[in-house]
Amino acid sequence: MRNIKLLIEFDGSNFSGWQRQPKGRTVQNVIEAAISKATGEQIMINGSSRTDAGVHAREMVANFFTNSTIPGEKFREALNTRLPNDVSIIKSEEVDDSFHARYSSKGKTYSYTIVNREERLSLGYQYLYQYKYKLDINEMKKACKYFIGSHDFRAFMSPGSSAKTTVRDIKELFIEEDGDRIKIIITADGFLYNMVRIIVGTLLKVGNGRLNADEIEEIIIEGNRKKAGMCIPPNGLILEKVFY
């Protein structure tokens, strides 16, 4: 059997997330169907991340084992011709048998984009989260530094995760501004369930003055989910890159 690695871009707007479901349109279902059509085999793929409904990806990674004779790099076109517009294979290649999209991963980068404007938003609403009230971006930037490093992030996790440890190492967390867009970029060795969306929700709570930047240290130490911010909607979230 050959091990094939895929780089996948998708628009999550019309998907019930990544993970296979008996009903519901998922990215995994759609890609597995395309592989079956291309190879004639029934194949299951391993995804690097189980993104939720509405979350997008610029570079999701997946791998699968096949007996097909299609050359590794040719899977890209073989699958793209069988995929809907909202999922694209950016690259395909044959890799070592030991490669596993999820277990081999060393880290990931996500971005989350907020539009800070008063008027209701329709253009690009599937990719953006709108926040209507004034934000203190400088306080939000100050808050970022308290998250960086290896910490127990159980205060920034939704229930339903089966993670063995709640310690994660955030390598990078910063904010880029562009007009009314506020883009938050975060890189870590891994993420707990909904961790990015809760961290961004906590940054918003700092931005609107309901939390001081220096209280984040305390929330992390206490592990108190209630003191952290809300889990904000999936729209603004993009899986940017997976590292190996």
Place this chain on the structure above:
Amino acid sequence: MRNIKLLIEFDGSNFSGWQRQPKGRTVQNVIEAAISKATGEQIMINGSSRTDAGVHAREMVANFFTNSTIPGEKFREALNTRLPNDVSIIKSEEVDDSFHARYSSKGKTYSYTIVNREERLSLGYQYLYQYKYKLDINEMKKACKYFIGSHDFRAFMSPGSSAKTTVRDIKELFIEEDGDRIKIIITADGFLYNMVRIIVGTLLKVGNGRLNADEIEEIIIEGNRKKAGMCIPPNGLILEKVFY
């Protein structure tokens, strides 16, 4: 009767265009339904432009007459609470009886965004047109200047228009680059049917070397639709602004 002016943002991805249709989901249908719910009146609105299916708007203008006592500026919230996510009222105000969104218009700005990359595109595909092959942006920029001014643009029009004259005055046409994005911005006193999409298609024909920039002058003089470029897909097109 009071005359109310609306500024409207919409994502055209899931609409069969602006104009009311007996079947099919159109922006006009959806806004008229919201006005009827808010006022209890059966109202018809005048739109500044009849955008095609898949075309978006950052600032479409419409107006309507009403006997309702809702203050002009309050229509914004009254309608937004009754509108789906993909249409938003940005501003509402009472205007002079003589104002007509279409006939009072002095000009419009559209933008069209192309992604010039080889890999198939999924993220943002509803807002972007992908062109896979190499483009000579400098030639495209040179070509822009031949369009500017008052000319007979019958070579850049799809059949089906009822325009009395095919002369239009292009005030501005320029290209902005940002990574693999090529954004074309065009302002004119008015546009013929599909005129922006055919002009952008013609700029692509220059960019890929199948047409010289200086041949555009001849195409305009001859009025030969066949020598101009194709009418490219609606996805990349946004009505940016309407001038009065």
